[in-house]
Amino acid sequence: MSESDRHDAWDAGEAYARYMGRWSRLVAPRFLDWLDVGAGASWVDVGSGTGALTGAIVERCAPRSVVGIEPSAGFLAVARARVSDPAVRFEQGDARALPLADGSADLVVSGLVLNFVPDPKAALAEAVRVVRPGGTVAFYVWDYPGGGMGIMRAFWTAAIALDPGAADLGEDRRFPDCRPEKLAAMAEAAGLEAVRTDAIEALTVFPDFDDYWQPFTLGAGPAPGYCAKLPAEAREALRARLDADLPRNEGGAIVLTARAWAVRGVRGEVCR
Ligand SMILES: C[S@@+](CC[C@H](N)C(=O)[O-])C[C@H]1O[C@@H](n2cnc3c(N)ncnc32)[C@H](O)[C@@H]1O
Incomplete structure (x- = not known):
């Protein structure tokens, strides 16, 4: 499957913010509570x-500095507009080649x-490479393979029922390594020590169906990218199916669980 078929569509900042950013x-704050880092660190x-995590670092951790790489x-434009603290700067870059010096960050x-x-x-x-010896590397990913991200599980269950060809596009198939034991093994293989993993959960509450559905029509992220590219009739069939399938609570709200796996480890004092 080609990258364009996968519809990741990471360019519409506002659309992403409405779909997954919220x-x-x-x-992000739960992850930072779990990390429990003192003030004055460089991140x-x-x-x-x-800017979801960068903003939470500023609000909760009193950082000396935060560099957001994206x-x-x-x-980047949305993040710069949203997080304007002087301790923060955003730079364009790639996770595989960070434009930062060796050992230059605490976390x-x-x-x-x-x-x-x-x-x-x-x-x-x-x-x-970029964290200092004794510093922490930590990350989290949604629990896609375990079905812990209810918003997406509901979407793809309905999409695949109507279009079996969509099965390969679902994050559960695409990201089978988002499991705690696999993530911990990757962190250890990268040279991190004292590796820990934990589940971080939140409730995603949609007051009504439109609040759930509308962000899928905006095209930012894998599921919205798929949805936005459907012909109008197929999109309407998917909308109707989800509307019928999603459970409501007594007040009519749709309440789903969002679970992420968080991983942390410490860079040893001696470089490997
Ligand atoms: C699901 S969003 C998460 C954004 C933000 N960290 C948050 O918590 O809301 C995934 C992000 O990964 C970024 N991304 C994708 N490939 C990347 C790469 N090779 N290096 C760095 N970031 C990448 C995307 O541009 C997008 O901003």
Whole structure:
């Protein structure tokens, strides 16, 4: 399958913010609480997107500095507009070749990115290079293969029922390594020590069906990219199917669970 078939479409910053950015903003503070880092640290946020994790670092961790590295110009523009703290700068760059010096950060973190990088091992090697000895590399990804990201599981279940050819596009098939044991093994293989993984969960609450559906029509991210490219009739069939299938609570809201796997490890004092 070619990259264009996969519809990742990481360029529309506002559309992404409405689709997933609002939920990644829920998870980012929980990840930082789990990391429990003191004030005054220098951070790098790899794949900083529209600034969800960078913004949370500023709000909760009193950083000395944060550098957000992000390849998409559209996302960078949104992030710069949203997070204007003087301790923060955003730079265009790639996780596999960070434009930063060896050992220059106390922490290198990344939220919901590693599975999208074509060579995640290279990205982890770069994170280990850029963090100082004794510093922390930490990241989180959605629990795609375990079905822990309810928003996407519901979407792809309905999409595949109507279009079996969509099965290969679902994140559960595309990202089978987003499991704690595999992620921990990757972190250890990159040279990190004292590796820990934990689940981070949040509830995604949609007051009504339109609030769930509308972001899928905007085209930013794998599922919205697929949805936006469907012919109008097929898109309407998918909308109707989801509307019928999604459970509502007593107030009519759709409440789904979003689970991410978080991983952390320490760079040893001696370089490998
Ligand atoms: C799901 S978004 C997460 C954005 C942000 N970290 C958040 O928590 O909202 C995935 C991000 O990974 C970025 N990305 C994709 N490939 C990348 C690469 N090779 N290097 C760095 N970032 C990449 C995308 O541009 C996008 O911003």
